[in-house]
Amino acid sequence: MRVSKEWLNDFIEIKTDINELSEKITRGGIEVDDIIDYTADIKKLVVGYVEEVSQHPNADKLNICRVNTGEEVKQIVCGAENVRADTYVIVCQVGGRLPGGIKIKKAKLRGEVSEGMICSLDEIGIPGEYVPKEYQDGIFIFQDEQEAGADALPAVYLDDQVMEFDLTPNRKDALSMIGAAYETKALFGGAVKRPDVGFVEVDDPVDVTVVNADSEAVPYYSLRVVKDVKIGPAPTWMQIRLIKAGIRPINNVVDISNYVLLEYGQPLHMFDYDQIGSSEIVTRFAEEGEKMTTLDDKERSLKSSDVVITNGKEPIALAGVMGGDFSEVTDETKNVVIESAAFNPVSIRKTSGRLNLRSEASSRFEKGVSHEFVLPALERAAYLLEKYAGGKVSSGYNADGELDTSGSVIKTSRDFINNRLGMTLETAEIEETLSKLGLETTVNEDELEINIPSRRDDLQIAEDITEEVARIYGYDALPTSLPRFENITPGKLTDEQSKLRIIRHQLEALGLSQSINYALTSKEKAAQFTDRTEGLKLLMPMSEDRAVLRNSLIPHLVDNVVYNNSRQQKDVQLFEVGRIFISKGQDTQPDEVEKLGGIITGQMNRTDWLGSHVPADFYAAKGILDSVFEKLGILDNINYIPVEGYPEMHPGRTAEIALGESRVGFVGELHPKYEKDHDLNQTVVFEVNLDELLDVKLGSIEYEVLPKYPSISRDIALVAGRDVPVSTLVDIIEGAAKKYLVDVYVFDVYDGEHIEDDKKSVAIRLTYLNKEETLTDEAVEDIHQPVLEALKVEGFVLRG
Known part of the structure; x- marks a missing residue:
C-alpha cells in the first residue's frame, strides 16, 4: 500500500516531516518499506504558459514555442506532438535539474536557441506505466488555468513524499487512506475527517x-x-x-x-x-x-x-x-x-x-x-x-x-495488560491509549470492556489489546523485566532437549552429518525395514512418492547415499533424528515415535597419507551406537541380539538392540541383493527408538580417586562354538570372579587353521586391581583359578 503524505493530509492534519512520520509508523508495527520523494533531484521546475507555437524552420518534427515563465518569455524548442498555444505546461529552466541526473542548459537545436525544456510526466519522475494514455507520447498539459512562473511541483501535486507500507496479512485496515489516517491519529493524535458525500x-x-x-x-x-x-x-x-x-x-x-x-x-x-x-x-x-x-x-x-x-x-x-x-x-x-x-x-x-x-x-x-x-x-x-x-x-x-456494522467486544483488565508488558500503567493511561486507536472503552474499576469496530476485526482476544497498547505506547518504552507471574520458570533446555543435543554432538564428532528428509514416502518404502506392511495414506497425495507416512527413517537415508554416490561421493556417513508414524487405522490418529537413524558406506576416518581407514561394517556402526549409549549413561543396560527378521538386512550381520528387556532398535549391514539393487557397496544402517532411550533418567555421576597401586592382567584363549555370543563368556567370567576383577576385554576372535569348522577362538584379557594395596601373583592366582574352573565346567576349552 502506497500512502501519499499530501493525500493523507486530507484525512488528518500532519504537522511532522516524512522521516519522523515513517519512523514512528514503523515503530508502531507497520513497516515503511520505502519512501518515494518526488521532490528529490528536481530543481527550477515552474509552470509555463505557451503563448505561441510555430514550426521549426530546419526540422519537421520540432516546434519553436514562446513560453511565459512568469518573469520573462523564453524560446523553447519542443518535439512533442501535443504541444499547442494557450496551454499551461511544466518547464524546467536553464540551470535546472531533472531525475536521472539530467541538467538543463541553454542550447541550439538545428540552429534555433532553446532556453529550457517543456516536460512530460515521465521526465519529472512518473514511471511510464502509470502515465495516462493522453500524455504517453507527449508533454503534460494542465487542465485548468495556472499561474505562470509558479512552482510546478505543487501545481501538479508532486510536492510530496509517498510511504510504501509493507503490511502483514492481519493489518488489512491499513490498505486504505482512511485506515492509514486512523493509524496516524493513534501515533500523533488529531481527528480523522471523512470524505465529502453531499450529492443531490x-x-x-x-x-x-x-x-x-x-x-x-x-x-x-x-x-x-x-x-x-x-x-x-x-x-x-x-x-x-x-x-x-x-x-x-x-x-x-x-x-x-x-x-x-x-x-x-x-x-x-x-x-x-x-x-x-x-x-x-x-x-x-x-x-x-x-x-x-x-x-x-x-x-x-x-x-x-x-x-x-x-x-x-x-x-x-x-x-x-x-x-x-x-x-x-x-x-x-x-x-x-x-x-x-x-x-x-x-x-x-x-x-x-x-x-x-x-x-x-x-x-x-x-x-x-x-x-x-x-x-x-x-x-x-x-x-x-x-x-x-x-x-x-x-x-x-x-x-x-445483512450488513453487520456492530463490531465486537473484548474484555480485559489493567492487571492482565501490565503482567504481560511488565509495566505499571494506570487504567486511565490504557484507556487513553486505546482511544487514540478509535476504540471506545468502558471502564469498571480495573476492568476494561473495549468495543471493536469492524475495520479492526483483526483484534479478537485480550492479548491483541495488550499488543495494541504496547505498540501505541511505544515498544522502546517497555522496561526490561521478567513477567509478573507467581511461578516463573527459568529458561533452560528440557531433559529431552539436552539428551538430543548430546546425541547430535556425539554423532557429529564421529564424522556423521545430519540429514533431514520428508515424513512422506511411497507405499513400497513404507513397508521396508519394519514389520509393518502398510503406512497411513494421505487422502490427497502430491505424488505417488509422497503418498504415505513413513514407518522407518532408513529408506530415505538410503536414497541420500544413492544420491551422493551418483555424484562421486563414495564415503558417506549420515544420521537423522525424526518421527515415524504407526498407523492404527485410516480414520484414527497415528502414534508418532521419535527415532534415530543412521547409515554408513565407504570408508570412515580415512587418512590417505597413512593409508588407514575404518571400513563401514557392523562393528563400526555398533561402536558409534555404543559411544552414544555411553554418553547417555545407559551402555551397561544395552545388549545386541542376533536377528534375521528384516529382508533388507544381511541375515548373519544384523542384531536387535535391547535396553534391558525392551527391544529398542536394530543395527546391521544391508543385504547384498538390496545393495546391488541400489548400486551400493557394503553399507551398514541402524535405527533406534529415541522415545524409549530418552525416558531413561541419567544417574548421578560418582567420582573415584585414581588408584595408587598397579593392576595385574591375565590373558586367556577359549575355544567356543561359533554360535556362542562372546557376551556369554564375559558373563561367566564376571560371575566367577570373587573380587578385584575390574575389566574384561575381548581383544581377538579367530576362526580358521587349527580350529574346528564349527568353533572359534576368543582371546580375553582380565584385569585385576586392589585399590587398598599392591596385588601379588599369589593373590591373583587365588581369584583367577575359579574363573578358569567355571569356564571349563561350562564346556569351554582353554588353549595353551
Whole structure:
C-alpha cells in the first residue's frame, strides 16, 4: 500500500516531516518499506504558459514555442506532438535539474536557441506505466488555468513524499487512506475527517433490483444508479493521486472507482447500465463448468466455488476479481450502476489464486472488507460521479443481505495488560491509549470492556489489546523485566532437549552429518525395514512418492547415499533424528515415535597419507551406537541380539538392540541383493527408538580417586562354538570372579587353521586391581583359578 503524505493530509492534519512520520509508523508495527520523494533531484521546475507555437524552420518534427515563465518569455524548442498555444505546461529552466541526473542548459537545436525544456510526466519522475494514455507520447498539459512562473511541483501535486507500507496479512485496515489516517491519529493524535458525500438525488428511483441467491456467497450486495455521465479524463489531482498509489488513470468513471477503493479500502465495480441486459442483479455461486468472458477477453471456465454477479441469466462479472467484457464502462457509456458489496473471502481467494488474477480489489476482498465502509464508499462514488462526470444520481439504493456494522467486544483488565508488558500503567493511561486507536472503552474499576469496530476485526482476544497498547505506547518504552507471574520458570533446555543435543554432538564428532528428509514416502518404502506392511495414506497425495507416512527413517537415508554416490561421493556417513508414524487405522490418529537413524558406506576416518581407514561394517556402526549409549549413561543396560527378521538386512550381520528387556532398535549391514539393487557397496544402517532411550533418567555421576597401586592382567584363549555370543563368556567370567576383577576385554576372535569348522577362538584379557594395596601373583592366582574352573565346567576349552 502506497500512502501519499499530501493525500493523507486530507484525512488528518500532519504537522511532522516524512522521516519522523515513517519512523514512528514503523515503530508502531507497520513497516515503511520505502519512501518515494518526488521532490528529490528536481530543481527550477515552474509552470509555463505557451503563448505561441510555430514550426521549426530546419526540422519537421520540432516546434519553436514562446513560453511565459512568469518573469520573462523564453524560446523553447519542443518535439512533442501535443504541444499547442494557450496551454499551461511544466518547464524546467536553464540551470535546472531533472531525475536521472539530467541538467538543463541553454542550447541550439538545428540552429534555433532553446532556453529550457517543456516536460512530460515521465521526465519529472512518473514511471511510464502509470502515465495516462493522453500524455504517453507527449508533454503534460494542465487542465485548468495556472499561474505562470509558479512552482510546478505543487501545481501538479508532486510536492510530496509517498510511504510504501509493507503490511502483514492481519493489518488489512491499513490498505486504505482512511485506515492509514486512523493509524496516524493513534501515533500523533488529531481527528480523522471523512470524505465529502453531499450529492443531490434526482427524482428518478433506482430501477435495478438486487437478489442474493446464496447468502454464503454474498453476505451483502448494494448498488446505486448514476445516469447521464460524461466519459472523460479525471481531474488532475485525482489522476496524480492514483499514479502515486501505483494505479494508471483510465477515465473519470473508472478512476473514481479506484480512487474510492484507495480511500476506504472498499472495492467497487462500475457496470454500464445499458449493457447489463436486465433490470435485475442476481448474485450466486457459479455452476460447475459455466463459461464467461472477462475484461481481458479470455473465456473462463468456472467452478462451483466461484461467486458470480449475473443479470438473472448469465454472469456479467466474476465477483471481487474481474468484470465481464460486455458490461464494462467504455467511452460510449452514459449510465452507470455502482456495485459495493461484501463477498465470501475464501471464495474470492480461491478464484483469484486459481485464475492468477490478483488485483487491488481481490487483495482486499480476500481478507474480508470492513462492513463499516461498504455504504459510505457507495455514497462517495455517487458524489464523485455527480461532481466530476456530470452524472445524475437516482434516488435511493437497492441492497440485499445483512450488513453487520456492530463490531465486537473484548474484555480485559489493567492487571492482565501490565503482567504481560511488565509495566505499571494506570487504567486511565490504557484507556487513553486505546482511544487514540478509535476504540471506545468502558471502564469498571480495573476492568476494561473495549468495543471493536469492524475495520479492526483483526483484534479478537485480550492479548491483541495488550499488543495494541504496547505498540501505541511505544515498544522502546517497555522496561526490561521478567513477567509478573507467581511461578516463573527459568529458561533452560528440557531433559529431552539436552539428551538430543548430546546425541547430535556425539554423532557429529564421529564424522556423521545430519540429514533431514520428508515424513512422506511411497507405499513400497513404507513397508521396508519394519514389520509393518502398510503406512497411513494421505487422502490427497502430491505424488505417488509422497503418498504415505513413513514407518522407518532408513529408506530415505538410503536414497541420500544413492544420491551422493551418483555424484562421486563414495564415503558417506549420515544420521537423522525424526518421527515415524504407526498407523492404527485410516480414520484414527497415528502414534508418532521419535527415532534415530543412521547409515554408513565407504570408508570412515580415512587418512590417505597413512593409508588407514575404518571400513563401514557392523562393528563400526555398533561402536558409534555404543559411544552414544555411553554418553547417555545407559551402555551397561544395552545388549545386541542376533536377528534375521528384516529382508533388507544381511541375515548373519544384523542384531536387535535391547535396553534391558525392551527391544529398542536394530543395527546391521544391508543385504547384498538390496545393495546391488541400489548400486551400493557394503553399507551398514541402524535405527533406534529415541522415545524409549530418552525416558531413561541419567544417574548421578560418582567420582573415584585414581588408584595408587598397579593392576595385574591375565590373558586367556577359549575355544567356543561359533554360535556362542562372546557376551556369554564375559558373563561367566564376571560371575566367577570373587573380587578385584575390574575389566574384561575381548581383544581377538579367530576362526580358521587349527580350529574346528564349527568353533572359534576368543582371546580375553582380565584385569585385576586392589585399590587398598599392591596385588601379588599369589593373590591373583587365588581369584583367577575359579574363573578358569567355571569356564571349563561350562564346556569351554582353554588353549595353551
